[in-house]
Amino acid sequence: RLYAVDPGRARTDRAGEEWTMRKVLRRAVYHSIDHLRELDRRLAAAEGRTDRLAIRRERLEDAAPLARLLRSVGWDRRVEDADKLERALAGTRLMVGAWDGDELVGFARELGDGEFTAHISMVIVDPRWQGLGVASRLMRELMDGRPDVRFTLGAAAGLEGYYGRFGFERDEHAMVRRRRRHGS
Numbered sequence: 001r002l003y004a005v006d007p008g009r010a011r012t013d014r015a016g017e018e019w020t021m022r023k024v025l026r027r028a029v030y031h032s033i034d035h036l037r038e039l040d041r042r043l044a045a046a047e048g049r050t051d052r053l054a055i056r057r058e059r060l061e062d063a064a065p066l067a068r069l070l071r072s073v074g075w076d077r078r079v080e081d082a083d084k085l086e087r088a089l090a091g092t093r094l095m096v097g098a099w100d101g102d103e104l105v106g107f108a109r110e111l112g113d114g115e116f117t118a119h120i121s122m123v124i125v126d127p128r129w130q131g132l133g134v135a136s137r138l139m140r141e142l143m144d145g146r147p148d149v150r151f152t153l154g155a156a157a158g159l160e161g162y163y164g165r166f167g168f169e170r171d172e173h174a175m176v177r178r179r180r181r182h183g184s
Helices: 021-047 064-072 082-090 134-143 160-164
Strands: 054-057 094-100 103-112 117-125 150-153
Touching: 054 134, 064 082, 064 103, 094 134, 103 134, 117 134
Parallel strands: 117 150
Antiparallel strands: 054 094, 094 103, 103 117
């Protein structure tokens, strides 16, 4: 009914931004979702929900829990080919998972020899558990007690400060061969 009364007629506010009924409703929904996520994060912290997580070093024999976790953070392309994900896990030296009962809610893995060099890959936390220290627990589980290992990792822009807490710093001597994009 609201749309019939205001079928997209725009109203311009003092800042010059145009508002339609569709835009107002869309923003209300997204803001509500953001507020619910923040409320859930704060409740989880107050309740000590992360204390119930089991952090375990173990091989994932079944890639399905990891595929669900990858989808939760939008890494769908990594699960398109189930065999490829299985091979990636098979080539992993060390895996650490954060489990809430039988649900994998955090994951990190290590590649390399583990004595001289190790590459940390796929540090992933389900959005419902982000901001609660889960990734830090996974990182510590991989790195603690191994001061002689040279750890490397790739990180998205803006995460330098976060990984800096674990002793990571930019290295101008590293070389990277990027993946080819599909169709190129």
